[in-house]
Amino acid sequence: MTRTTPCSRRLRLAFVASVAFAGAVTLSPPAGAQPAATPTAAPTATPAATPSAAEPSTVEPSTAEPTAVEPSTAPSPSEEVARVAAAACPAVTTGLAASARVGGTIRLSGAGWCHPSDGGSTIAVKINDGAYSHLPGQGPNANLTVWQVVQAGADGAFAVDVQLPTATDSTPAFTPGSYTLRLLTGTLKAGDTIRSVETTAFTVTAAGGDPGADEPPGRPTGVPDPYDADEDLTQAARGGVTVTRGGATLRVTVPSAAAGDWVFLYAYAGSSPRPLGWSALDSGRTATASLSGVDVTEGTHKLAVLDRDGELLGWDDFTIAAGEQLPRTGPETYRAALIGGLFLLAGCAAVASTRRRLFRAGEG
Numbered sequence: 421m422t423r424t425t426p427c428s429r430r431l432r433l434a435f436v437a438s439v440a441f442a443g444a445v446t447l448s449p450p451a452g453a454q455p456a457a458t459p460t461a462a463p464t465a466t467p468a469a470t471p472s473a474a475e476p477s478t479v480e481p482s483t484a485e486p487t488a489v490e491p492s493t494a495p496s497p498s499e500e501v502a503r504v505a506a507a508a509c510p511a512v513t514t515g516l517a518a519s520a521r522v523g524g525t526i527r528l529s530g531a532g533w534c535h536p537s538d539g540g541s542t543i544a545v546k547i548n549d550g551a552y553s554h555l556p557g558q559g560p561n562a563n564l565t566v567w568q569v570v571q572a573g574a575d576g577a578f579a580v581d582v583q584l585p586t587a588t589d590s591t592p593a594f595t596p597g598s599y600t601l602r603l604l605t606g607t608l609k610a611g612d613t614i615r616s617v618e619t620t621a622f623t624v625t626a627a628g629g630d631p632g633a634d635e636p637p638g639r640p641t642g643v644p645d646p647y648d649a650d651e652d653l654t655q656a657a658r659g660g661v662t663v664t665r666g667g668a669t670l671r672v673t674v675p676s677a678a679a680g681d682w683v684f685l686y687a688y689a690g691s692s693p694r695p696l697g698w699s700a701l702d703s704g705r706t707a708t709a710s711l712s713g714v715d716v717t718e719g720t721h722k723l724a725v726l727d728r729d730g731e732l733l734g735w736d737d738f739t740i741a742a743g744e745q746l747p748r749t750g751p752e753t754y755r756a757a758l759i760g761g762l763f764l765l766a767g768c769a770a771v772a773s774t775r776r777r778l779f780r781a782g783e784g
């Protein structure tokens with residue numbers, strides 16, 4: 421029999437007590453205590469899915485709309501030139517005197533008749549839509565119904581006297597009555613704008629007949645007397661007249677007159693009048709005149725407007741800048757050319773005479 425010593429008994433009692441305490445802790449957790457989390461195995465990385473052989477991988481088509489390449493809308497250089505020219509040129513207008521005589525002339529004017537890229541248009545003029553023709557071998561064009569050809573200026577403006585048929589130089593014969601003019605562009609000058617514009621009607625009377633009291637007569641003859649620049653051309657006598665100048669061309673608007681009226685223009689160099697001649701007012705009551713060959717210098721000048729009876733309708737100023745040179749095609753220009761030509765002939769004669777003397781001296 422094994423003897424139990426007090427020490428061994430104490431050891432056994434301590435072991436039993438410790439086991440009992442451990443079991444109590446495990447089986448009976450204190451009230452309200454949360455059980456300890458049970459550790460789990462460390463997570464492992466999820467492998468990438470491998471496509472099944474039975475379900476092959478496909479690439480879905482894109483649903484985005486394809487980007488369309490828009491054609492270039494930038495204008496070509498020639499189109500840009502045409503656009504700028506068209507923007508700079510106003511819409512076409514025409515002015516026509518109200519009456520004329522058989523075999524006489526009628527004043528026709530216009531503005532805005534620009535070529536897209538080459539200055540002014542070349543205009544064919546027909547009478548009554550081509551109802552009247554030149555006789556064979558006559559006229560300015562192979563098309564005998566083209567009664568006159570007009571070349572507009574670089575700014576698209578023109579003012580001409582259209583020669584009307586006589587009673588014997590057209591087919592059919594031209595007789596008194598009511599007529600219109602047809603203005604056509606597009607065929608006489610390459611690249612020109614195609615236009616067809618009919619003027620207002622005008623009345624034609626018999627040669628030497630009276631156009632009628634209600635119609636302004638044709639181009640007057642003679643030169644009316646000028647007014648005094650200081651005594652007559654006062655502020656009160658301006659009459660609403662306005663003058664604009666482009667180079668040597670004057671454009672004069674006369675609000676108190678009517679379209680088709682003829683006016684006489686005087687430019688003044690100081691107090692000295694310089695006649696510019698007769699001009700018919702267009703549909704905008706505007707007349708044109710040229711300073712080419714007129715003796716006016718730099719400075720501010722007056723321009724007076726007279727009606728066919730010599731009455732003053734009004735006046736306005738225009739200015740020529742310092743150092744500005746206007747075209748000169750008047751008598752002074754021809755005189756200078758003549759003098760220059762005479763000097764040239766004299767020089768040539770002197771040279772020829774010298775050569776003859778030298779030749780004779782060599783023979784001797």
